[in-house]
Amino acid sequence: MRIRATVAAVTGALALSALAVPAAQADNQVPDLASLVPSTSKATPFAAVAPADESLGDTKITGVTVNGGKNIVVGTTVKKSFTVSVTATDPEGVQDAFAMLWHGPDTESADGAIVPETLDNEQVGNCTNSSATTATCKVTLIADPKDNLYKNLLAGTWKVWAAAAGNDGDYVIREAYKTAKVQRASKLTVNASPEPVKKGKTITVTGKLSRANWETYKYAGYTGQPVKLQFRKKSSNTYTTVKTIKTNSTGELKTTVKASADGYFRYSFAGTTTTPAVNATGDFVDVR
Incomplete structure (x- = not known):
């Protein structure tokens, strides 16, 4: 039910649709984008459908940047605040x-939404003019694992819904x-033993790859994932890959190598669409 509250928001208040904006235009007034912003109340019932592509006049969106171009990584309890910048002319x-941001195959089947938490009166974005005709407006969104990220299937690719209004009443939706990626935070550990070890003897390297649920x-352990075992000599700053193994059914890693020189072992995970790349902190092995 949690998503129905959030999406209701999206769908209900989003239904500025063909009525709200043109009504403002009819009076030659600037459309009120605040009317587009959904409520985040969990009590809001599922209502209508978010307006699709729509425009009136010559307002154009020329760029959208989400979280500074980085993926949005969210853990288990802490809210992730990020900025979306919309440049328009x-x-x-x-x-x-x-x-x-919204998630799903289409707006009618949307099962997730991340929307601005607060509004400043009627203005939605914090806008900065770069010229008389161009401005970049920023809104702050919050991804919350205890609210709008209510299930693991929401990890992955989200779509970015954007709107802009001109001073003359023109608008574009x-x-x-x-698209932007919202991912489940990952963790990776490593332990190489025994320490110290004689040259030529066997070193067992264990670890675990886990991600936010x-x-x-x-x-919880991330199963069946390829992870690289890497090594760098004590005198080097560069890791090289020794071998690649897969995590087991609980996300655990275990392999063996021969001791050759003092240095650091680590595991390295390249990441997936739903989970970010992560490197374990190197574990030093003294070879004697």
Whole structure:
């Protein structure tokens, strides 16, 4: 039910649809983008459908940047605050802009939404003009594993819904201007033993790859994933790959190598669409 609250928001208040904006236009007023912003109340019932691509006049969105171009990585309990910047142009100047993230195959089947937490009166974005016709407006969104990231299947690719309004009442809406990744935070450990060890003897290297579970609020093993065992000599700053192994059914890693020189062993995970790359902190082995 949690998502129905969030998506309701998206769908209900998003239904500025063909009515809200054109109504403002009819009076030659600047459209109120604040009316687009959904409520985050969990009590809001599922309502309508978010407006699809729509425009009036010559307002254009020329760029959208999510979280500074980085993936949005969320753990088990801490909220992740991030910024979405919308750059827009209009011959008469830009009045406001807005963006949010939504998840699903289409807006009618959306099962997730990440929207701005607060509004400043009627203005949605914090806008900075770079010229008389262009502005970049920023909105702050919050990804919360105890609210809008209520199930693990929400990890992966999200679509970015964006809107902008000109000072003359023109506007533009893009339901999927671009995509962004929202990922489950990952952890990776390593332990090489025995320490110290005689040259030529066997070293056993263990570890575990785990990631945030948004349903239990704990970290759980990431199974069946390829992970590289890497080594760097004490005198070097560069790791080289020794071999690649896969995590077992609980995310555990275990392999053996021959001791050759003093240095650091670590495991390295390249990441997936749903889970970010991570390197374990190197474990030093003294070879005698």
